[in-house]
Amino acid sequence: MTNEPLKSRRLVxxxxxxxxxxxxxxxxxxxxxxxxxxxxxxxxxxFVSWILIIFLIALITKPHSKRSRSM
Amino acid sequence: MLKTGTILxxxxxxxxLLFAIAHYGDKRAELGRSIVSNPxxxxxxxxxxxxxxxxxxxxxxxxxxxxxxxPIYIGPxxxxxxxxxxxxxxxxxxxxxxxxxxxxxIASRYGKSSTLGSVVTVIAVLGVIPYISLQLKAISTSxxxxxxxxxxxxxxxxxxxxxxxxxxxYVAMLLAVFAILFGTRHLTVTERHEGLVAAIAFESIVKLIxxxxxxxxxxxxxxxGFTDIFNxxxxxxxxxxxxxxxxxxxxxxxxxxxxxLSMMAFMFLPRQFQVAVVxxxxxxxxxxxxxxxxxxxxIINIFVLPVAFGGVIRFTGIEVDPDYFVLTLPMAEQHEAxxxxxxxxxxxxxxxxxxxxxxxxxxxxxNELVMPVLLRFHFPKLKLQxxxxxxILIARRLSIILILMLGYAYFRLxxxxxxxxxxxxxxxxxxxxxxxxxxxxxxxxxxxxxGALGGLIAGFIVWTYTLLIPTMVQAxxxxxxxxTQGPFGIEFLNPFHLFNLNVSYDGLDNIAxxxxxxxLANTGVYIVVSLYSQPSAIEHSQxxxxxxxFKYSGKDSESTFWxxxxxxxxxxxxxxxFLGSKRTNEAFSQYAATHDVEWKSTLSADAGLxxxxxxxxxxxxxxxxxxxxxxxxxxxxPFGIDEVLDIVNETQQVIAYSRKLEKATAELKAAxxxxxxxxxxxxxxxxxVTHELRTPLTSVRSLAExxxxxxxxxxxxxxxxxxxxxxxxxxxxxxxNQVLDFQKIESGRMAWNLVDINMLEVINDAIxxxxxxxxxxxxxxxxxxxxxxxPIRGDRDRLMQVLLxxxxxxxxxxxxxxxxxxxxxxxxxxxxxVEIIDNGIGIAKENQALIFEKFxxxxxxxxxxxxxxxxxxxxxxxxxxxxxxxxxxxxELGAGSTFAFSLPISxxxxx
Numbered sequence: 001m002t003n004e005p006l007k008s009r010r011l012v013x014x015x016x017x018x019x020x021x022x023x024x025x026x027x028x029x030x031x032x033x034x035x036x037x038x039x040x041x042x043x044x045x046x047f048v049s050w051i052l053i054i055f056l057i058a059l060i061t062k063p064h065s066k067r068s069r070s071m
Numbered sequence: 072m073l074k075t076g077t078i079l080x081x082x083x084x085x086x087x088l089l090f091a092i093a094h095y096g097d098k099r100a101e102l103g104r105s106i107v108s109n110p111x112x113x114x115x116x117x118x119x120x121x122x123x124x125x126x127x128x129x130x131x132x133x134x135x136x137x138x139x140x141x142p143i144y145i146g147p148x149x150x151x152x153x154x155x156x157x158x159x160x161x162x163x164x165x166x167x168x169x170x171x172x173x174x175x176x177i178a179s180r181y182g183k184s185s186t187l188g189s190v191v192t193v194i195a196v197l198g199v200i201p202y203i204s205l206q207l208k209a210i211s212t213s214x215x216x217x218x219x220x221x222x223x224x225x226x227x228x229x230x231x232x233x234x235x236x237x238x239x240x241y242v243a244m245l246l247a248v249f250a251i252l253f254g255t256r257h258l259t260v261t262e263r264h265e266g267l268v269a270a271i272a273f274e275s276i277v278k279l280i281x282x283x284x285x286x287x288x289x290x291x292x293x294x295x296g297f298t299d300i301f302n303x304x305x306x307x308x309x310x311x312x313x314x315x316x317x318x319x320x321x322x323x324x325x326x327x328x329x330x331x332l333s334m335m336a337f338m339f340l341p342r343q344f345q346v347a348v349v350x351x352x353x354x355x356x357x358x359x360x361x362x363x364x365x366x367x368x369x370i371i372n373i374f375v376l377p378v379a380f381g382g383v384i385r386f387t388g389i390e391v392d393p394d395y396f397v398l399t400l401p402m403a404e405q406h407e408a409x410x411x412x413x414x415x416x417x418x419x420x421x422x423x424x425x426x427x428x429x430x431x432x433x434x435x436x437x438n439e440l441v442m443p444v445l446l447r448f449h450f451p452k453l454k455l456q457x458x459x460x461x462x463i464l465i466a467r468r469l470s471i472i473l474i475l476m477l478g479y480a481y482f483r484l485x486x487x488x489x490x491x492x493x494x495x496x497x498x499x500x501x502x503x504x505x506x507x508x509x510x511x512x513x514x515x516x517x518x519x520x521x522g523a524l525g526g527l528i529a530g531f532i533v534w535t536y537t538l539l540i541p542t543m544v545q546a547x548x549x550x551x552x553x554x555t556q557g558p559f560g561i562e563f564l565n566p567f568h569l570f571n572l573n574v575s576y577d578g579l580d581n582i583a584x585x586x587x588x589x590x591l592a593n594t595g596v597y598i599v600v601s602l603y604s605q606p607s608a609i610e611h612s613q614x615x616x617x618x619x620x621f622k623y624s625g626k627d628s629e630s631t632f633w634x635x636x637x638x639x640x641x642x643x644x645x646x647x648x649f650l651g652s653k654r655t656n657e658a659f660s661q662y663a664a665t666h667d668v669e670w671k672s673t674l675s676a677d678a679g680l681x682x683x684x685x686x687x688x689x690x691x692x693x694x695x696x697x698x699x700x701x702x703x704x705x706x707x708x709p710f711g712i713d714e715v716l717d718i719v720n721e722t723q724q725v726i727a728y729s730r731k732l733e734k735a736t737a738e739l740k741a742a743x744x745x746x747x748x749x750x751x752x753x754x755x756x757x758x759x760v761t762h763e764l765r766t767p768l769t770s771v772r773s774l775a776e777x778x779x780x781x782x783x784x785x786x787x788x789x790x791x792x793x794x795x796x797x798x799x800x801x802x803x804x805x806x807x808n809q810v811l812d813f814q815k816i817e818s819g820r821m822a823w824n825l826v827d828i829n830m831l832e833v834i835n836d837a838i839x840x841x842x843x844x845x846x847x848x849x850x851x852x853x854x855x856x857x858x859x860x861x862p863i864r865g866d867r868d869r870l871m872q873v874l875l876x877x878x879x880x881x882x883x884x885x886x887x888x889x890x891x892x893x894x895x896x897x898x899x900x901x902x903x904x905v906e907i908i909d910n911g912i913g914i915a916k917e918n919q920a921l922i923f924e925k926f927x928x929x930x931x932x933x934x935x936x937x938x939x940x941x942x943x944x945x946x947x948x949x950x951x952x953x954x955x956x957x958x959x960x961x962x963e964l965g966a967g968s969t970f971a972f973s974l975p976i977s978x979x980x981x982x
Contacts, residue, residue, distance in 0.1 A: 004155070007155055008155045008156045011152050011153060011154075011155055011156060011361075012153065012156060014152050015149055015150075015152050015153050018145075018148070018149040018152065019149065022142075022145050022149075022330060023323070023326070023327050023330070024323030024324075024326070024327065025323075027316070027323070027326075028316075028323070031315045031316050032315065033311065033314050033315050035301060035302070035305065037298070038297065038298030038299075038301055038302060039297055039298065039301055040301060040314040040315075041314075042138065042314060042315055042316070043138070043314070043376060046138065046141060046145075047369070047373070050145065050148065050365075050369055051369065053148055053149070053152065053365070054148065054362050054365045054366050054369060057151075057152045057361055057362040057365070058362040061155070061358045061359070061361060061362060063358065
């Protein structure tokens with residue numbers, strides 16, 4: 001129970017991170033016509049950021065996670 | 072060859088399967104063994120977000136403009152992450168208040184306003200019907216495309232097909248039946264449908280697997296993986312330019328607008344609200360669902376870009392609508408089974424959305440539009456019927472049919488003019504208008520009904536102007552110049568560039584433009600009007616209950632807003648009419664169990680029960696209608712002037728009480744200070760007394776030792792020593808007697824021996840007793856006494872003690888060389904005055920008041936401590952006081968002092 005507010009605050013932080021990652025000006029840093037491992041750089045960037053956000057949410061909401069406690 | 076019969080058979084077979092699953096889900100729920108109560112099913116049901124738009128339209132969008140299909144899925148990922156903050160709060164509020172829909176939510180927050188509920192419903196219905204039509208269009212088009220196999224053409228004409236031959240029409244009818252069966256079987260207090268959720272989750276699995284299959288087939292079957300597709304796309308100019316964003320300022324603004332838009336749509340689309348909030352079984356499911364659902368979105372989107380680019384490469388030179396690449400590509404490769412599976416996948420995406428959306432909308436229409444009208448105009452008639460729940464269910468079923476008809480009609484009339492995605496986005500902007508009222512409503516208590524209403528209407532007007540009317544332009548209902556040159560040629564008011572604003576990247580920029588203006592108008596009006604309008608009492612209480620839901624939901628948070636009386640029987644009858652007698656009895660016995668009530672002995676309902684019944688009713692007919700119903704049963708008494716006065720009075724009493732408390736506290740504080748001071752004085756006294764005792768004891772002991780050790784001491788010396796020993800002993804005895812006396816007086820155990828006394832005698836005795844002392848110091852004594860005095864009543868020995876005290880004090884303090892003491896006795900009608908005057912050092916003014924206090928010893932101006940216990944004057948004061956007299960002193964430093972006391976003359980003699 002005492003963990004709930006902390007979890008929420010961490011999720012808000014992830015939300016803010018997402019806002020930064022998926023918006024100007026960060027995306028403009030990857031706005032180049034380059035193939036990275038055969039895939040356009042911008043596409044890679046989008047999907048990797050997306051996976052990162054999902055991973056972070058999963059990590060934070062994981063029940064009794066030792067890792068999230070020591071963070 | 073694919074026969075039409077096979078396709079149709081499969082389609083209706085699939086819908087049949089849905090019926091079976093939903094039926095099974097409902098059965099299990101009735102048995103209490105839910106199959107949907109877990110986070111995985113919950114996450115899958117959230118995936119109803121992915122409609123035909125996702126299944127077909129995303130590829131079309133990606134083929135035209137690359138990454139621009141993506142923000143629609145990034146937004147929900149971000150808001151889903153906030154699930155424990157936003158969704159959890161909304162879910163808790165909905166559960167506590169038995170809210171049935173998003174319209175009900177807004178209406179309930181702003182004082183259970185039926186006006187607000189109906190406005191939200193109208194916006195939702197107008198906004199979402201195009202979206203429903205989009206699904207029907209997808210079903211119809213995909214069927215037509217598949218039906219032409221092996222020919223591949225997406226140039227299908229709906230206008231040529233009569234309604235009776237259109238698959239979409241029959242599918243719509245089947246969906247209506249499904250929605251009626253599993254969405255409106257009976258009126259529940261929670262508005263949850265487990266069978267429906269089971270079917271939706273199943274559909275989410277089907278569409279995901281179908282899309283992944285076709286994605287794998289195209290990427291790895293037709294091409295050589297992702298790398299191959301992107302390498303080839305790089306050589307096509309139209310495709311390689313989609314690898315990046317066009318670098319123009321408006322582009323990123325547009326991108327951000329899309330993310331914001333989809334963030335709101337994910338929560339506030341009626342169907343999303345239905346599955347995420349109303350159908351939620353356990354808040355804990357959020358923990359897993361908020362990352363499982365974004366993961367679902369990610370997986371279903373992985374193959375969008377490869378399929379889009381692959382399709383463009385494959386169909387170079389052929390006119391094929393990219394919206395249907397997932398279907399036409401397997402067809403082009405003669406992969407019949409996969410094409411069929413994709414068709415079913417597309418249908419699952421479309422039907423899932425339609426089912427949930429119509430159920431959510433029908434609840435809104437029934438509760439927010441039909442019920443208020445019924446209650447206002449036909450309630451007297453309704454009262455006669457025993458069971459109103461049938462009327463409500465029929466209203467819901469009719470509205471389901473009506474919505475599907477409207478959706479179908481919209482598709483037949485306008486559907487041909489737009490791509491799938493652009494229709495959907497128009498709906499997104501419409502429901503985004505709910506965001507300020509809801510987000511503000513759960514975090515900001517100041518938001519008022521007028522603010523929410525004004526904001527919604529302002530946003531809706533902007534939406535209509537910038538998005539709805541241009542749609543009609545496309546369909547030919549308005550002149551083309553309306554969007555090219557602005558209305559009446561006024562460029563300034565062009566619905567695509569309002570006030571010449573440019574948020575553009577290509578032909579779809581009107582969405583970002585509309586999002587900006589409509590939300591600006593909406594939020595602006597909401598905030599400003601809220602700040603300048605007065606909320607009513609019920610708005611106040613609802614605002615608090617919503618914003619502080621976690622604070623109140625643990626306790627019994629029944630609204631205590633009802634005053635006045637209602638009979639339990641009336642309430643029960645009313646509830647029975649809406650919920651049936653079985654559910655009503657259950658609800659009442661549950662309430663009785665949790666609140667310790669005995670129905671047989673309880674005739675009139677208290678506020679708690681009335682609030683509870685209101686909530687149960689709200690679950691069936693919406694909060695605004697429930698309030699109207701309850702107010703007809705509860706004889707609510709308006710606040711009278713007496714009650715207002717009572718309240719004011721009560722407040723005053725409370726204030727007075729707190730003042731008393733303050734005073735008592737101050738008194739206690741003072742008493743405490745006094746006690747501390749007394750404690751300090753007692754310590755001082757102890758040290759004085761012990762010192763006083765030790766001095767004579769020491770001298771007695773040392774003299775005795777000298778006598779003991781020196782037997783040859785001269786007789787004269789021996790006599791002198793013995794005299795000192797006796798004197799010191801007397802002094803000791805006196806001191807101890809004083810302490811004992813003082814102790815007796817203090818504890819009230821002094822025995823008083825009251826007799827008639829002649830004060831003259833007492834004074835003469837006292838002088839005789841102290842004569843030796845006076846003689847020793849060679850003090851001149853002057854007496855000023857009358858011949859006779861009236862007798863007084865008192866304790867002779869004690870008064871003698873007072874006199875001895877004062878005289879010995881005077882002797883102690885009078886001038887050392889030419890000491891003079893005079894004693895005077897004066898009489899008047901009421902009392903006797905005795906004055907003892909010395910010519911000593913006198914007492915400073917500031918010490919005069921203290922000198923009668925116990926343990927006080929006044930340090931003389933030379934700094935020496937006087938001898939004695941410091942009790943003499945205090946004891947004297949107590950004795951005089953006991954005789955109802957007074958004792959005082961007048962003195963000046965260096966001019967001697969006068970101690971005086973007065974005693975009342977005995978009344979017996981006087982009268």
